[in-house]
Amino acid sequence: MPVSITLTVNGKTTALTVEPNTLLVDAIRQHLSLTGTHVGCDTSQCGACVVHLDGVSVKSCTTLAVQADGRSVVTIEGLAAPDGTLHPMQAAFKEHHGLQCGFCTPGMVMSAVDLARVNPDATPDEIRHWLEGNICRCTGYHNIVKAVESGLQAMKTGASAQAAE
């Protein structure tokens, strides 16, 4: 039997009717037409589907939409400013060419942004460990790690600039 749920996605609260077996990623992609979140493996391995649920990174292919009822979701579409200015982590991925085909990138960026919450001064080694659940089949890890390192620094600078204002 369908269930009515409320999700706040990228700051916008939406009421949805979903089947209990609807995955969060399907609610995001199909019900809300936010197709930036990708399904790569569909088996919790690859991390292309990573979104933030109440501020922490989760695999939306392994979360039911009903489990997110009443909670806040941020997807890759929610990172850039309304005027299109890239989030510092997105800008760092662009600057350091932290992508090849780009399929894994939304999940990589969402995981990387969450790393700033846990370990804003992560070393390259710690970044690699943090990204264990994000697989890049182009094997572009070297530039991804460089991008994340730079993005973490930019997020710190941005945060201190905001605090100074």
Next chain:
Amino acid sequence: MYTFSYQKPSSVADAVAVLTGDDDAKAVAGGMTLIPTLKQRLAQPSALVDLGSVPGLTGIRRDGDALVIGAMTTHATVAADATVRSALPALAALAGGIGDPAVRHRGTCGGSVANADPAADYPAAVVGLGATVITDRREIAGDDFFTGLFETALEPGELITALRFPLPKRAGYAKFRNPASRYAVVGVMVAETAAGIRVAVTGAGPSVFRVAAMEQALNASFTAAALEGISVDAGDLNTDLHASAEYRAHLVTVMARRAVEAAR
């Protein structure tokens, strides 16, 4: 996934009532095992009983010489918790080595213990540290909890509410992990407790088990060298595409030595 109905109980009693009234209903904690299982159509529950909104099932507190961890506490929370890190660092390390960060943000200690996956890390902690599994109706000693492959002493409808870990003098956990899944090919928890040494092995057999010969040797001398020449019989161990039983038997001794060296 097959279809199922969805229940969101607001108390442990409500959850137990639904599970008891419907043999085919299944509780979901973090869902990190159950949801993939459902996606592969390996299970067909009539209803999912979501424990995510049940109050009182999360949190970590010091209770005398023990740590009590709510069943719905995530691996990420256990790994990062200051109390766990200082009082029982082996458990923080174990929780921090499960899956990957996104999995640790959802997966829970109660879910892992109830699922009793032969390659899960938590069973080694429960048995190796001599923990007690607290349910809605009783307390079960860790040694009596795991009864076989994916089988536990839990009755139908019985819910784990918390785990109580007595604080050891020192403990260490070492695992040889599958690089793809991060499950334990072999994981060993070694603990020096008030009642003596405990050595618990996960990943190697159908269910977690203790190694008496290693416990005796470490009781005499808590050093990696004391384990020299002690090995487990490969006859009872798992063989799969990741490792043969003989290789797992070898790894048990290697991981036990590393766990002793890591103990603090």
